[in-house]
Amino acid sequence: MGTHMTEPPHPLESKRGRDPAMEARAQDCPDAERIARLEAENEALRRENAELKRGEAERKRIEDALRESEEKYARFFWDDLTGDSLFSPEGQILACNPAFLTIFGFKSFNEALTSNIKSLYPDPGDRIDLLHLLQKERALYHHALILRRRDGRLVNIVANIVGVLNDAGELVGIRSYMYDDTDRKRAEDILKESEERYRVLVELSPDAILLQQDDRFTYANPAAVRLFRASSPEDFIGKSSFDLVHPDYHALVDTRTRETLEKGSVPPVEIKIIRFDGQDVYVESSRARVPHQGKMASIRVMRDITRRKQAEEALLHHTHDLDRLNRELKAARDEANLYLDILTHDVRNANNVSMAYADLILDLAEDDLKTYAQKLHNGIWRSNEILQNVATIRRIHEDSTGLSPIDLDTIIREEIGSFPVASIRYEGRPIKVCADGLLPVIFTNLIGNAVKFGGPDVVVWIRVEVRDGEVLVSVEDTGPGVPDETKKKLFHRFERGQTAASGQGLGLYICRTLVERYGGKVRVEDRVPGHPEGGAAFRFTLQKSP
Structure with a gap:
């Protein structure tokens, strides 16, 4: 047998092991082993390519995230409301945002970047102390500073300051994030001042x-x-x-x-x-x-409120006393009214009976007896006149009805009719005045006095004029007149004239009371100025009715 040399296994194969199907094909075909190896290599290459693509995608994602982060930081840096800046340990401003320019009054970035942060410190010692703290602590948070704007105005600054140190621990840069705390500090000072004032007010x-x-x-x-x-x-x-x-x-x-x-x-x-x-x-x-x-x-x-309570109690006692006095006064007034009723009713009835007998005696008597009868008749008449005046005064004080339009011309003509034998001259016209049902009493007294005191040949004039919204009424006579020393006191109660026929002094007092009640004034003058003996002129005013 010859020696069979084999190629060393592919590195990827050693990791993944051989595929059994590939081994079978290698036994059937001489080239099977090479084909299997190539397929394995292709598979490995495909996997490596996929891993490279995934790595490239991750790298791109990281780069995009980094770029986005840098953009966000840039936007944050530029749009931040705090004054963000970077400067060197020597104080040279290296970068800053628009808020930094606004806080310190820089007109442009060029002005800021060519400036030194030291120029913003009113006290250079504060800057030195800050550098020492940064060297020691590396970061200062909510650090309070007083800095100076470019226009010289001092501002209260609160800053977060971070020192950048190298490996040797040396300060190589400084980042700061500042905001203007002047308004808040001013408000705080105002609040303290207000609290102090409040405390003083409370204490005092x-x-x-x-x-x-x-x-x-x-x-x-x-x-x-x-x-x-x-x-x-x-x-x-x-x-x-x-x-x-x-x-x-x-x-x-x-x-x-x-x-x-x-x-x-x-x-x-x-x-x-x-x-x-x-x-x-x-x-x-x-x-x-x-x-x-x-x-x-x-x-x-x-x-x-002790004194107030005491005053209230005293007032309450006083009120009770007043109530008691009012009750006593009412009882006294009721008793007085009883006497007045007797005077104005029962005595008048007795006078009427006496007057009837006086008239009978006056018709039958002769010589001295007739004279005495006339005096008796006159005395009873004066008594009735007094009773009439008392009744009128009572009506004045008790009558609370308001004033209303009254036809003055009608009143005057009716009162003239009450003196048929007197020589009275009047040329009037219809005119309304503000008065009440007692207005005729004024003319009864004034005409009656003129006829009574003027003598048998007296002539009486009644004149009416309108002046500035007022009505001036004059009752003039050719009688003996009124002396100057008597004029001022003639309208007061129980003041009488100086003639033999002087009355009890109530008639003219009633006239003045009524005229003043109607909002007018009354006076007496000489009919012929400067000649009292030429007769009297009684003049009074009334308010003209709309």
């Missing part, structure tokens, strides 16, 4: 102010110390509302506490407190919920 407030958290007092201002007669604010610490409020008001305080939780605040209410000296005091108390140290608290404001 005349009202007691107490802060309560978790149903326990944590603060009391000086006014509260004074109101409760405490030795110091510490006396309130840890106490509850029920420790300071009178037991009679515990239920009310409990209700108000629940309302405060629901509504946030409640209006003031009167309660009674117990001071540290044991004395009860009335206060006006209000309550509201406020934030305090990250939690909700209640603030109570109390005002001492």
Whole structure:
């Protein structure tokens, strides 16, 4: 037998082993082994090619992801609202985003990239301290800085700063992410200032102010110390509302506490407190919920109303006294009305009977007896006149009806008709004034006085004029007139003229009262200016009705 030389196995075959079908074909055909080996090599090549393709796809995926990541980072870097930058340890700005330009007032990237970060530090020592910290800690988070913009304005900056170190631990670059904290810092300063002002107001407030958290007092201002007669604010610490409020008001305080939780605040209410000296005091108390140290608290404001309560009690007693006096006054008024009724009814009836007998005697008597009878007749007539005046004054005070349009011309003509034998001259026209049913009384008194005091030959003029929305009425006579010293007091109660026929002084007082009731004024003048003896002129005004 000759020696049969075989080729060494293919590397791939040694890994995968021989295929039995291939071995069978090799025995049947001389070239079978070579064909099998070639097929195996082709299969291995196909597998390697597939692995290479998968590797190429993975590499491309990694490259695409890296490219996308870089694009996202670039977009983030450029669109970030924080001022992102990269600069060298010497301070040279190497890269920055638009927000960085805005924060520090750079007009362009060229201006920023040709600048040094050191120019933004008002104090160069701060920059040196920062580098030392970075060398030691490598990163600084929420680091507060005060830097200077290009326009010189200082800004409060909060930054995250990361140092880039080489293998030797040397600082070779610095990345920073900054945002302008000036507005927040300013708001914080304003809030602190506001809190300080609030604290001062609370400390100086005349009202007691107490802060309560978790149903326990944590603060009391000086006014509260004074109101409760405490030795110091510490006396309130840890106490509850029920420790300071009178037991009679515990239920009310409990209700108000629940309302405060629901509504946030409640209006003031009167309660009674117990001071540290044991004395009860009335206060006006209000309550509201406020934030305090990250939690909700209640603030109570109390005002001492002891004097007000005393004043209210005094007012209540005074009111009771007034009620009593009113009742007594009403009883007295009823009694006075009884007497007035007797005067104006019963006495008048008696006078009417007496007047009838006086008239009879006057018709039958002669000589001196007739003179006496006339005087009796005149006395009874004056008595009736007094009763009529009293009744009129009573009507003035009791009649509460309002004013209404009254035809003045009709009133004057009717009153003239009451004096048929008197010489009265009047040329009027229809005109309405604001008055009531007592208006005729004015003309009854004025015309009656002119006829009575003027003598048998007296002449009376009644004139009516409209002036500036008012109606001026004049009743003039040719009688003896009114002396100057009497004019000013003639319209007051019980003031009489100086003639022999002077009355009881009520008629002109009634005239003035009624004229003023109608919104006018009354006066007496000389009919002929400067000559009192030439007669009197009584003038008064009335409001013209629309």
